[in-house]
Amino acid sequence: MTIQPPETKIVDSYRVACDGGEGALGHPRVWLQIPNEHGWVECPYCDCKYVHKDHADKAA
Template structure:
């Protein structure tokens, strides 16, 4: 059994990202701002609130689709 894909995926140039759940929705409808740091050996991190996945550009999880 495989996990379902994350709701949204963003490719980012840094190991540290900020997520507040906004974007297509206004910030008031998002979630508290969280600061996430990914392990360079893994190359991605997921937000615990909204399940967005942030992938390090050129990292081990950055695969062409």
């Protein structure tokens, strides 16, 4: 069984909401704050990585 890598989304806000994106199969909505220091944050439920557009070139 192959595990899919977490999704990475480029966003234009430093505060984002994540709900898993799968409707009833997702997870509770959480609000995440992207720190200015490194420009990204990961969702504690689904590991989706949110990268601010100003830091997109540095995020791996």
